[in-house]
Amino acid sequence: MNGEVMKIENKIRQLGYTLPQSSPAGAIYTPVRRVGNTLYVSGQIPWLDGQVKYSGKVGSERDVKYGQEAARLCILNMLAAVKNAIGDLDKVKQVVKLTVMVSSETGFDKQHLVANGASQLLVDIFGPDGCAARTAMGVNQLPMDVTVEIEGIIEVE
Amino acid sequence: MNGEVMKIENKIRQLGYTLPQSSPAGAIYTPVRRVGNTLYVSGQIPWLDGQVKYSGKVGSERDVKYGQEAARLCILNMLAAVKNAIGDLDKVKQVVKLTVMVSSETGFDKQHLVANGASQLLVDIFGPDGCAARTAMGVNQLPMDVTVEIEGIIEVE
Amino acid sequence: MNGEVMKIENKIRQLGYTLPQSSPAGAIYTPVRRVGNTLYVSGQIPWLDGQVKYSGKVGSERDVKYGQEAARLCILNMLAAVKNAIGDLDKVKQVVKLTVMVSSETGFDKQHLVANGASQLLVDIFGPDGCAARTAMGVNQLPMDVTVEIEGIIEVE
Numbered sequence: 001m002n003g004e005v006m007k008i009e010n011k012i013r014q015l016g017y018t019l020p021q022s023s024p025a026g027a028i029y030t031p032v033r034r035v036g037n038t039l040y041v042s043g044q045i046p047w048l049d050g051q052v053k054y055s056g057k058v059g060s061e062r063d064v065k066y067g068q069e070a071a072r073l074c075i076l077n078m079l080a081a082v083k084n085a086i087g088d089l090d091k092v093k094q095v096v097k098l099t100v101m102v103s104s105e106t107g108f109d110k111q112h113l114v115a116n117g118a119s120q121l122l123v124d125i126f127g128p129d130g131c132a133a134r135t136a137m138g139v140n141q142l143p144m145d146v147t148v149e150i151e152g153i154i155e156v157e
Numbered sequence: 158m159n160g161e162v163m164k165i166e167n168k169i170r171q172l173g174y175t176l177p178q179s180s181p182a183g184a185i186y187t188p189v190r191r192v193g194n195t196l197y198v199s200g201q202i203p204w205l206d207g208q209v210k211y212s213g214k215v216g217s218e219r220d221v222k223y224g225q226e227a228a229r230l231c232i233l234n235m236l237a238a239v240k241n242a243i244g245d246l247d248k249v250k251q252v253v254k255l256t257v258m259v260s261s262e263t264g265f266d267k268q269h270l271v272a273n274g275a276s277q278l279l280v281d282i283f284g285p286d287g288c289a290a291r292t293a294m295g296v297n298q299l300p301m302d303v304t305v306e307i308e309g310i311i312e313v314e
Numbered sequence: 315m316n317g318e319v320m321k322i323e324n325k326i327r328q329l330g331y332t333l334p335q336s337s338p339a340g341a342i343y344t345p346v347r348r349v350g351n352t353l354y355v356s357g358q359i360p361w362l363d364g365q366v367k368y369s370g371k372v373g374s375e376r377d378v379k380y381g382q383e384a385a386r387l388c389i390l391n392m393l394a395a396v397k398n399a400i401g402d403l404d405k406v407k408q409v410v411k412l413t414v415m416v417s418s419e420t421g422f423d424k425q426h427l428v429a430n431g432a433s434q435l436l437v438d439i440f441g442p443d444g445c446a447a448r449t450a451m452g453v454n455q456l457p458m459d460v461t462v463e464i465e466g467i468i469e470v471e
């Protein structure tokens with residue numbers, strides 16, 4: 001133990017965010033599976049306090065900014081799941097890969113800008129180690145009509 | 158060799174299922190690639206005896222139950238491919254990750270329930286080790302108009 | 315150094331292709347992340363000389379052949395990114411996994427044929443080690459309206 005403990009959680013607080021309670025799985029899956037030092041994190045949705053907080057498609061009813069807010073909440077849920085799995089976010093070595101699915105009206109093609117909401121938050125929190133390889137894609141529909149779903153691969157110490 | 162051999166295949170039979178013949182690749186890909194003890198399984202479709210068995214979109218022409226049956230057949234094809242690759246399903250240590258793509262009418266948002274068809278079967282077969290990290294998503298179209306496609310990452314001994 | 319150096323790049327040239335300049339990331343991501351000997355390559359788009367070269371959906375305005383050409387350019391961009399990350403494509407041990415997303419009109423269900431454009435090129439370049447596990451899927455929209463996006467996992471020495 002030293003003065004550096006929980007530095008990542010402190011950083012999250014300094015940025016004005018709070019880690020959500022890691023929600024119990026809403027279906028038959030495990031939030032985080034580990035192989036060696038690699039964590040596979042299930043697709044995270046913009047869920048808060050037991051409810052979907054961001055729903056609908058980007059491109060008509062929802063704009064890019066709304067999608068970015070949804071993406072940030074997905075990331076906070078991802079970090080809550082990782083903390084729940086390994087106990088301490090300071091053990092994160094790098095965010096390896098993000099797959100960002102954006103519920104999109106056909107014709108909307110700025111999924112990469114929506115995904116930037118997720119990516120920027122991870123860089124703000126982890127610095128260069130948070131700048132993951134990434135795929136952003138549009139889909140016509142996500143579970144529970146959420147606006148964004150994000151899965152991740154994370155390397156830990 | 159001992160009395161425990163092939164216990165996973167026995168379990169599959171007890172549940173009333175049969176492993177399909179591992180179909181030859183229908184395109185230019187390898188069914189299973191291995192890195193260390195991690196298997197990457199190509200996207201599996203609900204294919205049986207050389208034909209697509211479940212086609213069409215969930216949300217209008219097809220319902221959740223139909224999608225779940227399709228998802229189960231994808232999993233049986235996945236297990237057949239894994240058996241073909243490593244010889245014995247008893248070497249499976251954990252099902253790490255599933256990505257479940259559901260061909261969806263726009264407006265249908267219960268992809269997680271469709272995916273449960275796959276997840277429940279894996280839990281029935283492997284117990285807690287079969288409860289993978291998971292992403293479920295809707296897409297507007299899958300190859301050969303199949304209803305569900307599932308890829309997986311599996312750790313073996 | 316010996317006569318075998320750069321044999322993969324020579325093969326690419328013999329096939330009549332040129333590696334594009336590895337484009338700077340157009341958003342907040344890292345083109346390639348490494349965990350041990352596994353490379354995770356960000357979703358690659360059919361981008362050349364600073365511009366999208368293949369756009370629109372397969373199924374009406376674009377045909378399978380157009381999609382296959384787009385897929386090949388995605389692969390060339392992937393190899394350029396890998397070369398940029400590890401210095402030398404001869405260090406590639408196997409192409410482990412490809413995920414091929416095809417921007418699709420609803421009703422178009424030949425995404426596997428589009429993906430074959432990518433797969434065949436990798437087999438032409440790397441031989442059997444280039445024949446990856448694969449998922450091909452349709453989506454209703456991709457970033458910047460590109461026709462195809464491909465992400466990959468590659469094992470290196």
